[in-house]
Amino acid sequence: MKHLAFPLALGAALFASPAWADDAGAPGPALDPGDVLAIYCDDVELSCTNAPLFFSKTVELPIAFDWDTNWIPSGSPLQVRFFVRVPAMTQVDLAGILQTDWPPALRHLTPGVRNGGYLMFDYGLEVGAQARVDTKVLGISIKWTGDIPFFPQIDFHLKREKTFNSWAFDGSPPASAFTDKFRLFSVNLLGLAGIPSQISKGGVALDVYGELSAVYTTHRIRVEPAVRDITDKGDSTTSEFAGGAYAKFDVWPEGSVSYTGAIHLVPTFFIEVLGFDFDIPFIDYPIDFPLGAQEFVFDPVRVHVPLPDIPTPSSLEVDFGEVVVGDRSAGEVSLDNIGEAKARVIGFLGPGHAEHFTLLTTSSLIDPDQSSAVNLRFNPKAAGSFNGELTLVTNDPDNRFIKFTLKGTGVGQERPNYPDGSGGSSGNPWNPGGSASGATETDSGCACGVVGGQQRGAGSFGFLSVAGLGLGVGLVLARRRRTL
Template sequence: MPPRLPLALTLAVLFPGLLAAAPARGEEAVSPFAPVHEQMLVGLDDFTFDSDWFPMDAPLQLRLIAHGGNSVQIDMPGAGRYDWDNESIDFVGDPDAGRLGLDIGLTLDAKIRFDVLGLQWESDILGPYDYAVIAEDGFTPYLLPGNPERPVNIDDETDPVTFVSVPVTPDIIVAAGNLDIDAYVIVAATLVGDAIEAATTAPMAQLATIVAEGESVSLLAGQGPLPDPLEVDGTLVCGLTTDITIVLKPTLVMEILGQKFEIADIEIPIDLPPFADAIRFAPITMSFPRPPPPPPDPTTGDGDSHGNSSSDSDTSGEPPTTGEVNDTEPDGATTNISDSAPGEAGGADESAGCECAATNEQRSPPLLALLLIGLATRRSRARRDPPR
C-alpha cells in the first residue's frame, strides 16, 4: 500500500484554504460609567429667616427664627461602550437605576412673650428644633434628548408633621401653656441631561460630545498596538433647577391670670433660595481593552508565503530529481539508486532524499506536494516488484 500522509497535511495540500483561520472581528468593549454628584445648594449657615413678633400688638406674641438649607444627590449608573470596528463610543444607562434626591433641612428657635393686665414676661429662646425631609424620584440615565423620561420633575407637597411640641412654663405660677409647630414642604425640581463629553489623550487628544440618548460618536483609537487599553474620560453635564418652600404652622395656647390666649391657624412660608444652573459631574476614566489582532492568513502574502526563497523553488515545471537517480543497465533494466540498501552507494542519497521530501511536504506549494505523493507511490511499487 502507498504510505499514508497525515490527514491534516493531506487536507492542507489538497485544500490549502480549508484550514486557514478566519480573521478576527472587532469587539465591543464595555466600561462602567456611573456619575454621582452631591452638592450643598443652600447651607444652614447661609440662610436665616426671622419672623419677628406676631401677631402685632397682641397680648400674646410668638417669634420664630429659622436656618434652612438643602442639598442634592444625583446618581446616574450605566456604562460606556466602545466599538473597535467603527472606533466609536456610546453610553447606555441602567434601566430605572437613576436617582434625584433633595435633602431639605431646617433648624428652628422660638421665643414667646406676653403683656396681660400689666404682667409682662419674655422667654429665652426655645430650641433648636430640627426638621428634615427628602424628596426623590427615579429614572433611567442619562436623561439626554431622546430619553422618554426627560425631564425628571419632582412636584410635590409633603404632609404636615409636628416637629415641635413643648410645654411653656414661665417662672410665674399664673401662666402656663403649650407650643406646637407643624411643617410641610413644597418642592419643585427639574433635572435634564445636556451632554456627555468623552475625551482621550492618546494617540491624540480628542473630544467627542454626545448630545442625544443612544447616539454613537467617532472617537479614534488608531491601528495599535497602543494605546492598550484605550482610556477615555467621560464627563456628564446636567441642568438642575430647584424651588423649595418650607411652611410652618405654629399653635400657641396659654392661660394667663385665668384668661385663655391662642395663636393658631397661621401659616408662615419660608422660601429657600432657588437654584438654576448647569452641573458638571466629576470625570470618570473608562478603560477599553484593545482586542487581539487577527492571525495571519496563510493563503495570502507576497511571493512564497512560507518563507522559501526563489532559489528553493523549481519554476521550470519539471519534476524534481533530488533523492532519485535512474541508472540504465546494459540489458535495458532500470535500477533506482534511491532504493539501495543502507550502507550501499545511494543509501546516503535516499536519506537525504527523504529529508528533502519531508521538508518539501511542509514547505512546498500544493503542486510539488502532489508530485511527491506520486514519487512515494513509485518507490513503494519498486520495492514490491524487484528488477527482473
C-alpha cells in the first residue's frame, strides 16, 4: 500500500491550499457520485484549477489459477493441505493532475508527479503439499507443520514491483524479476583426471536462471470533450466552453505493458575440497525473447470544474447627468456571480475624458451566488459634455471583457448679478469668457464689464470725489472766518 501514499498526500495538499481554504466556509458545488472536484491553483489569478487524478487497473491472464484445499479434514489432529497456484497478473497505478486554465477557452494539461506510477507483476507456478499435527501424547502437546516428504514442491515465481514518475510517455524503468539459479549440468574434471571424488571435485558447470522484465508506457491521455488527445509530456489540449457555472470532463490514460523474457546461461568453475564448495562464474549470457504486450485502458475519472459566471448587465451605460463644475457625483455598476467558483473583476478607464471620471473600485472578488458593485465618480473639471469608457476584465471564461459607456455634463456655477446703468439687474449668469452681455473691454490692463456703453461704477466714483473736494473747501473757509 505504499504506492497509495502519494495520491492520498496529493489530494490532501490540494484541498489544504489557500484557494480551497478561502472558500471553506461557503457551501461547495453539488457533485455527482464519483466526481472529483477541481479547485483554484492559487488565490491570486483565479484562472486555473487543479484536480487530483488516480487510476488503477489489474489485468489477469486466463491462465491464472489458484486452487487450495486448506487444512482437511477439519478438526482432525492430523491435517493435510494441497495447493496449486498459477499467478498471472499485472497491476498499474497512475497518479497525476488535470490542470484547466483560461483564456483562451479552456486549456487542459496533465502534469505528472514524482513517483506517481506503480507497476507490479506476479507470474509463476507454485505446487505444494503440507501436513499439520496438533495432538497430545501422554499429556504432552505436540504441534508440527511442514512439507510432506516425497511430494514435489515447486516454487517457480516471478514477482516484482516498481515505482516511477507518471505518466511515462517514454516508458517506465523496467521492473525485472529473477528465478532462483539452478545447475543444469556439471563435469567433474578432477574425477576424469583420476582424483577420487571423496577427496575433491572440480570442473565446469552450467547454471541457469530465468528473468521477466516489464515496462509500462502511456500512449495517450484522453480528455472528453476535447479537440485532441495528450500524447507527450508537457502537451496540452483545449475544449470548447458554451458558458455556465461549471464544466465536466472525463479523463483517462491509455497505455500498455510490454514483457520481455530472458534465459541466463552462466558457465561456472566449481571446486569441492573437504566439504567446502567454491563456485566461480565467469560469464552471464542472457538470451532475450519478447513475450508481447498487454493493453491498459483505464476507467475514466470525471472531473467537476467549478467556474465563475458573470452575466453581462442589461444596461452598459452610466449617466451621471448634470454636475456643477468642482462638485462630484457617485455612480456604480452592479455585477452578479451566478457561477460555482469565486469571480475576480479588475477595472480600468479607457481613452477619452478620463480626467473627469474616477474609478474607486479597481478590483473586486465576488463569491458564488453573490453580487458586488464597482464604484465610480464624475467630477467635471470644466463645463461641457464628457464621455468615458470603463472596461471590466473578469475571470469568467466566456465573458472576459465587459465595457461600459460613461456620460456626464459639467455645468458652470452662477455669479451674483451686477446692477445696470438704470438701477436694474442684468439677471444673467456669470460667463467666464466675458460679461453678462457677452462683451468685454480692456483698459490699461483692466477688463471691466460695460453696461450701456459706460464703465460700471465710474459715475459713483466721480460723485464721491466731488463731494469730498467740496467738504474740504468748506472746512478751510470756516477756519478762516474764525480767525478773522
